[in-house]
Amino acid sequence: MELRQLRSLIAVVEADFSVSRAAERLHLVQPAVSQHLKQLEEELGTLLFSRQGKRLAGLTEAGERVLVHARRVLSGTASILAVGQDHTGHDSGVLRIGATHTQARYVLPPVIRRFREEYPRVELQILQGTPQQLAVMTVRDQVDLAICTEALHDYPGLATLPSYRWNRCLIAPLGHPLLEVSPVTLGRLCEYPIITYVAGFTGRRQFSDTFARVGLRPRVVLSATDTDIIKTYVREGMGVGIIAAPAFEPVNDADLGRRDLSHLFPWETTRIAYLRERYLRRFQERFIEIFKEEADRMALGSRAPRVPPGPG
Amino acid sequence: MELRQLRSLIAVVEADFSVSRAAERLHLVQPAVSQHLKQLEEELGTLLFSRQGKRLAGLTEAGERVLVHARRVLSGTASILAVGQDHTGHDSGVLRIGATHTQARYVLPPVIRRFREEYPRVELQILQGTPQQLAVMTVRDQVDLAICTEALHDYPGLATLPSYRWNRCLIAPLGHPLLEVSPVTLGRLCEYPIITYVAGFTGRRQFSDTFARVGLRPRVVLSATDTDIIKTYVREGMGVGIIAAPAFEPVNDADLGRRDLSHLFPWETTRIAYLRERYLRRFQERFIEIFKEEADRMALGSRAPRVPPGPG
DNA sequence: CGTTCTTACGTGTGTCGTAACGATC
DNA sequence: GATCGTTACGACACACGTAAGAACG
Numbered sequence: 001m002e003l004r005q006l007r008s009l010i011a012v013v014e015a016d017f018s019v020s021r022a023a024e025r026l027h028l029v030q031p032a033v034s035q036h037l038k039q040l041e042e043e044l045g046t047l048l049f050s051r052q053g054k055r056l057a058g059l060t061e062a063g064e065r066v067l068v069h070a071r072r073v074l075s076g077t078a079s080i081l082a083v084g085q086d087h088t089g090h091d092s093g094v095l096r097i098g099a100t101h102t103q104a105r106y107v108l109p110p111v112i113r114r115f116r117e118e119y120p121r122v123e124l125q126i127l128q129g130t131p132q133q134l135a136v137m138t139v140r141d142q143v144d145l146a147i148c149t150e151a152l153h154d155y156p157g158l159a160t161l162p163s164y165r166w167n168r169c170l171i172a173p174l175g176h177p178l179l180e181v182s183p184v185t186l187g188r189l190c191e192y193p194i195i196t197y198v199a200g201f202t203g204r205r206q207f208s209d210t211f212a213r214v215g216l217r218p219r220v221v222l223s224a225t226d227t228d229i230i231k232t233y234v235r236e237g238m239g240v241g242i243i244a245a246p247a248f249e250p251v252n253d254a255d256l257g258r259r260d261l262s263h264l265f266p267w268e269t270t271r272i273a274y275l276r277e278r279y280l281r282r283f284q285e286r287f288i289e290i291f292k293e294e295a296d297r298m299a300l301g302s303r304a305p306r307v308p309p310g311p312g
Numbered sequence: 313m314e315l316r317q318l319r320s321l322i323a324v325v326e327a328d329f330s331v332s333r334a335a336e337r338l339h340l341v342q343p344a345v346s347q348h349l350k351q352l353e354e355e356l357g358t359l360l361f362s363r364q365g366k367r368l369a370g371l372t373e374a375g376e377r378v379l380v381h382a383r384r385v386l387s388g389t390a391s392i393l394a395v396g397q398d399h400t401g402h403d404s405g406v407l408r409i410g411a412t413h414t415q416a417r418y419v420l421p422p423v424i425r426r427f428r429e430e431y432p433r434v435e436l437q438i439l440q441g442t443p444q445q446l447a448v449m450t451v452r453d454q455v456d457l458a459i460c461t462e463a464l465h466d467y468p469g470l471a472t473l474p475s476y477r478w479n480r481c482l483i484a485p486l487g488h489p490l491l492e493v494s495p496v497t498l499g500r501l502c503e504y505p506i507i508t509y510v511a512g513f514t515g516r517r518q519f520s521d522t523f524a525r526v527g528l529r530p531r532v533v534l535s536a537t538d539t540d541i542i543k544t545y546v547r548e549g550m551g552v553g554i555i556a557a558p559a560f561e562p563v564n565d566a567d568l569g570r571r572d573l574s575h576l577f578p579w580e581t582t583r584i585a586y587l588r589e590r591y592l593r594r595f596q597e598r599f600i601e602i603f604k605e606e607a608d609r610m611a612l613g614s615r616a617p618r619v620p621p622g623p624g
Numbered sequence: 625c626g627t628t629c630t631t632a633c634g635t636g637t638g639t640c641g642t643a644a645c646g647a648t649c
Numbered sequence: 650g651a652t653c654g655t656t657a658c659g660a661c662a663c664a665c666g667t668a669a670g671a672a673c674g
Contacts (some may be wrong), residue, residue, distance in 0.1 A: 001389050003315060004639090020653060032640055034654065044396025054647060059401040062399040069591060076385035077313050084356025087374040188372050208668045248466070279381060316664085332628065344665055346629065366629045420669060630671070637664085645656075 001043060001222050003077060008036035008046065013067060016048070017056040040066075072277075074228065075141050076140040079279035086281050092121035096288060097145035098134040099126055102202050103227040103270070106247040108147070111287070111294045118290075119283045130200055130225070138273055144170060144284055145290070146273045147268050149203055159276040164295030165305055168207070168260035169248055171234055171241040178240055186216055186264055191240030193221040195230045202227075202244050203268040231256065244268075268304060270295075298305040313355055313388060320348035320381040323372045325379060329368040337495070338468055352378075372382065382443070384589075387453050391591035397593050398593050404433035406598060408453035408521055410446040411438055413538045415582070418559040420459070422601070423606045430602075431595045442512060452586055459603070461515055471588040473600065474581045476607030479574035480519070481560055483546055483553040490552055491569040498528055498576055503532040505551030507542045514539075514556050515580040522577050529554070556580075558610060579617060582607075 011022035012033065019037075023030040041048050046065035049056045059067060085093055095115075099108060104126050112124060127143050131151035139144040139157050146152075152160050170189075172178055178192060190211070197204045204223070211218050222241050223232050227247040234241040234256065241256075248258050272288055274280065280288075323334035324345065335342040351564050353360050361368045361374035394462075397405060407427075410422060416438050424436060439446075439455050443463035450458040451469050458464075464472050482501075484490055490504060502523070509516045516535070523530050536542050540558040546553040546568065548576060560570050584600055586592065594598075 001315065001392065006392075014624060018653080029641055030654075031642090031656085034656095035639080038655095044393065044399070046396050046399040056654090062395055065395045065591060066392050069395070070386045072589060073385050073388035073392070075627090076381045079381040080313065080385070083377045084358050084376055087356070099503065136566065251405040251531060256509070279377060283406075314664095330628085341666055343631085343667090346631095347664080350630095364673090368629090425648075627669100628673080630669105632667105632669080635665090636668085637662105637670095639662080640660095642659085643657085645654105647652100647654080649650105649652085 001040070001209050002036075003069075004076070005036040005040045006073055009040060009063075009067065009070050010036050010074065012056065012222055013059065014082070017058065019056065040054070046121065066268070071141070073303040075275065075278055078141065079277075082281050083280050087155075088187055088244075091119050091283060092123075093281060093283065094123045094125060095145075095284060096125045096127060096143040098129060098146035098289075100131060100134070100148055100201065101228070102244055102247050103147045104128060105121055106227065106249070106268075109297075109299075111291050113284075114294070114299045115291050116288055118286065122283050132200060135273070136277060141275060141278070144274060144280075145287065147270065149270045150200065150205070151270050152273050155273075157276055158273045159274045161292075163272050163288075163292050165267045165269050166244055166251075167267050168203070168242050168265050169245040170259045170261050171231065171243060171248060171253070171256045173235065173237060174255065174257045176240065176257060179259060184259055184261065186211060186214060189242070189264075190216050190218050191227070194218050194242055195222045195224070195233050195239045196220060196242040197227075197230070198223040198225055201225050203265075206266050206268065207242065257283075314348075314354070317352045318385055319529040320345045321352060321375075321379065321382050322386065324349065324361075324368065325371065329370065331368065354382065370479065383453070385588065387428070387590055391589075394591050394593050402432050402433070405593060405595065406435045406437060407457075407596060408437045408439060408455040409599075410449050410458035410460075412442060412443060412446070412513065413461055413540070414442055414556055414559055415459045416440060418539065418556075419560070419582075419607075419610075423603045424603050426606070427595075427599055430598065431567060434595050444512060447585070450587060453587060453590070456586060457599065459582065460513065460585070461580050461582045462517070464583055464585050467585075469588055470585045472583040472585045473604075473606050475584050475600075476611055477579045477581050478556055478558050479572075479579050480515070480554050480577050481557040482571045483543065483555060483560060483565070483568045484575050485547065485549060485570050488552065488569060491571060496571055496573065496576070498523060500524060501552075501554070502528050502530050504531070506530050506554055507534045507536070507545050507551045508532060508554040509539075509542070510535040510537055513537050515577075518578050518580065519554065550609075 007026060008022060009025050011125060012019055015021040015025065019033050020030045023033040037049065044062070044066070045174065046062045047060055048066055050058045050060050099248065102104055108126070116124070127137065131139060131148040134143070134146040134148050135151045135155050137143045139155050141230065152158055178184065178188065181188060196207060199205065227243050230241045230243055231253065233239070242261065245260065272291060319338060320334060323330055323338050327333040327337065331345050332342045333546045335345040337530065338345065356374070356378070359372055360378055362370045402487040420438070428436070438448065441449060443460040446455070446460050447463045447467050447470065449455045451467050460549065464470055482490060486514050490496065490500065493500060508519060511517065534545055539555050542553045542555055543565065547549070555572065557572065586602060
């Protein structure tokens, strides 16, 4: 068995079972990749691909199983290379961060700024996606770190560190009655059209559950994945927004009124996730540190409780 | 990076940094192994070994880190080969079981007997060790499955399945006063010299803690790792034995009296451990099944509670 | 002086690329 | 007929083994 054979296996799977495209990606010619697959199947004594004629159609059961471990193997070699780069003293490399829009837009900027100062030679990549997608990207080693609030529990291969806790706030055009009335209750919220996140994003599940538990049905007239979109339509007067508190920017959002809602909803914990077994380079660990520091600083301004030391 | 380079790295470490002996084990000549190490160090740009002159003395920090992942990589390739063997239909191979003496002597025999009938072409190896050693052997992939009650919690890389619960019983020469008096209490036990397991074995910690918690100090006059040894000295009249109940054999031990002590001590859970990430071959999973079935059968004869479904 | 690792060199294996062939939509 | 995979073949690379040299106890 050779590493190149495993690389070809994975490349073919990720190229939707096109050997030619896999070969391109690997900077090889197509017969070479074909040979790798053949050699693997011969050594293992089993077909890894189901075929339709000559064309590859999918993985056999054996193929699925092999794939899992092939990924582990190559992840291991990547870790080994990373150790090397860490010890050559070059603080250079690539840091691939997976984040939702809310994280990338409102939470990450100060973190990124500090990180860039410390590691100017590290190329930063921010890849966006739904929490679900981020989790998958992380286990597939397409991002180094993922930052999100949801969907991480289902992947035992991921280690997750709690980074900060947050809750929601209400935003509305200045002068809106909900900004004046005291106190705000779940019932009051239901009297107005609401704009918030779509399901699967930024604590939407807990949001909905909170109302459901007391038998209320909020009138969500619009939901979006991005806080920006929510703000936009709040400004247009389509309804009141319920957003993650860290996403409110006092300066840019001075035209909007804001009220804290942490007495109404459960606190959410945003976590940093990465592949449990992989080697984290120095600057990757440092990024996590900076993130936590900035998160703590942010928490000082709010009433957020400390993150629990809980397990991943 | 090539797999052979990683193999050489590991072999050299496991040969106490002798390149020649590593080469022997790998069925290579010594310059070949030297070259592998050199290539690895060159590719990573770091020394992996600390040297005294030409001789290798130990691993550098980078070397230690690389070693961890190199093991993962080769464990992955082993899993891939195992998938292949599972799918070629040959139910042959090797099953390496790590067990303490108590397990190997009193619990495993019926399991092994059934397993051998089902898989006559699988070679069985029973490797003995302390629970601590067994855990290490498992993470190093020197055994496939380890069966023990202790020391597994400290290794996050291990998956553990609860298999059966057991408690202790008292053994003494027939006619011994402790066999007659009713009921047996911790206090009564302290009146007699006791023979039981050494620390780190077969629930010795819980044994000692139980007494300590009520301020009693049992007079342990002899401790051993093997139940056989304990029985021997009980027969010689050196004291009463406190052993794992499954280790009492009504037929062979007819010359000894026995009393259940499960009302005095906490129940222990024996677990089956294996490397979390590795692929378990069919017959390996089947062995676990058989083990659990036999454990259940054994539990029917005792008052043992069902194993909890708890996590690994 | 034996042991152990390094360096040097030749041979043979095997990997990849080119090219021609076959199948499938 | 264009696309995609397989087969055939040759050139180049390189991994291993042999053999000789250098450091260490």
